[in-house]
Amino acid sequence: MIEDIFSNIVLSSDERVNVLEIGTGNGDGTTVYINNILKSRVFDYKIYSYEGIDECYQKASSFWNSRFDPRVEIINKFFCDKQDIKEMVLPNIIGEGDVMTKEHYTKNYNKIIETGVFEGDIGYTPDIILIDSWRFCHPAIVNKCKKYCDKNTIFIVEDDFRVYGEEEILKKYFNLKNLKRYDGDLSHGTWNFITFNL
Ligand SMILES: C[S@@+](CC[C@H](N)C(=O)[O-])C[C@H]1O[C@@H](n2cnc3c(N)ncnc32)[C@H](O)[C@@H]1O
Numbered sequence: 001m002i003e004d005i006f007s008n009i010v011l012s013s014d015e016r017v018n019v020l021e022i023g024t025g026n027g028d029g030t031t032v033y034i035n036n037i038l039k040s041r042v043f044d045y046k047i048y049s050y051e052g053i054d055e056c057y058q059k060a061s062s063f064w065n066s067r068f069d070p071r072v073e074i075i076n077k078f079f080c081d082k083q084d085i086k087e088m089v090l091p092n093i094i095g096e097g098d099v100m101t102k103e104h105y106t107k108n109y110n111k112i113i114e115t116g117v118f119e120g121d122i123g124y125t126p127d128i129i130l131i132d133s134w135r136f137c138h139p140a141i142v143n144k145c146k147k148y149c150d151k152n153t154i155f156i157v158e159d160d161f162r163v164y165g166e167e168e169i170l171k172k173y174f175n176l177k178n179l180k181r182y183d184g185d186l187s188h189g190t191w192n193f194i195t196f197n198l
Contacts, residue, residue, distance in 0.1 A: 001190045002033040005156055005182055008195075009128070011038075017045040020126035020148075022079045022141050023133035024051035027060025030132050035072055046071055048126075052078035052116055077119040078112060084140035085109055092169050093136050105136060122148055131157045138166045139173050146174075146198055159192040167194050174198060 011017050017038060024031055031049050038045045049072065051057040057076040064072050089109055095102035129145050131138055138157060145155070159165045159181070170176060176196040184190035 001182060001184060001193060002030060002156075003037060005193060005195060006034075006037045006041075008180070009154055011042050012127070013041075013043055015044070017042050017127045018124050019045065019047045019128045019130065020079075020122070020145065021047060021049040021130045021132070023131065024049040024060045024074055025056055025132070027051075027063040027074060030130060031060070031064070031072065031074075034128075034130060035069070038071075046073070048073050048075060048122070048124075050075050050077055050079040050119065052076070052112065075119070076117065078116045079119045080137065080140035080144050082113055082116070082118055084143050085113055085137075088139040088143060088173060089136050092139070092172075100135075105134075108134075109137075119144075124148070125150055126153055129153060129155050131155065133158075135160050135166075136169070139169055142170060142174060142198075149198060151197060154195055154197060156193060156195050159194045162192060165192070 019034055019038070021031060021034065031047065034047060038047070049060070051060050051074060054076065057074065061074045064074050090106060093102050093105045126145070126149055129149065131141050133141055142155065157166055159167050167176070175198070177198065179194060179196045182193040182195070184192045
């Protein structure tokens with residue numbers, strides 16, 4: 001899926017390509033895919049990958065430290081503004097199923113507001129932003145990214161469930177330009193993704 005998406009993206013071959021990833025997880029999924037693609041396609045790049053939960057960050061950080069790759073930096077912070085969780089995430093939460101209830105998400109987001117470490121400013125313009133975070137958090141993340149991206153920045157965003165998914169929630173707040181949909185196949189473990197510019 002990520003290869004398919006990148007095959008539709010033109011990358012600069014002579015200037016540094018900056019990638020901002022939000023949602024590293026354990027570091028062995030999307031971060032590896034992006035790194036492998038960029039390694040084979042561009043001369044110079046840097047991946048700034050954010051993981052807010054300590055336990056996942058520790059795993060991701062040790063995974064990447066053992067690879068000695070200075071082009072990948074794992075950062076232990078939440079990439080969004082705390083206030084936006086209250087305003088753009090909590091009001092959009094719906095529950096589904098026995099486990100993924102509204103209470104489950106609300107409790108976890110409220111916990112982050114209390115205990116999370118949030119990124120301040122970044123000093124570069126991302127060429128690509130890949131968001132593979134938790135369900136419902138995307139608008140708060142995109143709102144922060146908006147301060148740093150330009151009209152050429154390509155957003156690659158996981159879209160969990162099409163009917164009331166991230167795309168629909170994002171459209172409430174942002175004008176998604178050049179929107180493309182990539183359908184995943186959950187039986188093969190691939191989620192839906194969308195790409196767009198702001
Ligand atoms: C679906 S997992 C990431 C999976 C990973 N990309 C992979 O391919 O294995 C989502 C991760 O995003 C992290 N996360 C959610 N919102 C975040 C935010 N605003 N900033 C940083 N990390 C966030 C969560 O802690 C969680 O570990």
